[in-house]
Amino acid sequence: MAFFTALGALVPLDHFGHYFHWHFIYLSLSNLIIILLMIATFLAAILAPFPGRKSRKEHQ
């Protein structure tokens, strides 16, 4: 039993969490975090500089 307990999650999320409720928008905090991370990833893909920019410039 202890072996299976050790295999369990370090931070299990089985408990009910917090919910964000604004007019008809009603979603869990975890969903909201995922959505914000997706938006942040999208913005990073647009705004972050391409890797290897410095070495390319030095090469030129």
Place this chain on the structure above:
Amino acid sequence: MSSKRFRPDVDAPEYHGRYSPYDIIKEGTIAIVLVGLLTIILAIVFGSPDERAITIKTWSNAAPVDFATTALSELNGTSGTAQYGAPYNTASTGQQLGPLQLSKWVGVRIPINTVKDFVISPLRAMPSQPALRDALTQWISASTSTQDAWVANYTKAADKLTFTNSVVTVPAANAGPVPIFINDLTQMARTGALDQALITESGYYTTDYTRPLLFLADGAYLESVATKQHLLGTQWGMMNETGSYPGQAWLWLYSFWYQIPPFNSSWGANADVLVWGLMMLLSALLLLVPFIPGLRSIPRRSRVYRLIWREHYRDQK
């Protein structure tokens, strides 16, 4: 020879700038390794939802009165499944997309007679029950009008239905074998035998859970559990997961329409097919962007590409 006019968004101009080497294999390998590592780390830290499945046994032990009331609704034809229409029966028109009766077109592909499939057939599978065997014989040999009268008499008294000392009791008169059916079906459900009987109705080795799931959905217990766990359709439907685990957030647009009028009000009866139709329309628009004047100009006019390739445009200056 006249040269053809250049059409932005349709014609591709010839590129005269410099080229840079790009190793897609290297980039793909890095992406797979990083996502793989992230998946393993997140699995170790957070695990995954591990809720026990709700069965008819769970339900009938937790809420025997709700189970017995639902069993009666299967017998008197007032349950959600009994009145659903296609693909289970012809009780209603089903979902309509304007004048198109799509459910009727599909027809009854999974025929379910709630009296026979949810009550009588499972009870007939019960071994060595003389009283039940006699009750079933009485039911089968009675006319349809007599059966209807028994069920109606039981239904009239059903608001006084109680579950005391592990027995379903209803003070109903002239209800024929119906009290035995409802009580025995409840006892059968509480042992787990009804789960098995409903699954094996369509064959001995099967993974078809249609019947037990429909029976469960007809009761109030499943909805009450879903309400407690924030899993109702009104709570952004497909985005939900048990506990605090994140759900399928990328399906937000599909579930979004269910939350606003007219999909959640005057169009509510046909919301499923209307939302599906709307999403098909939006998906078609997305697929056909290169062919739709105006819409296909948005990337060029919004100039987001200049932000992504700002280094290149800065060098050009």
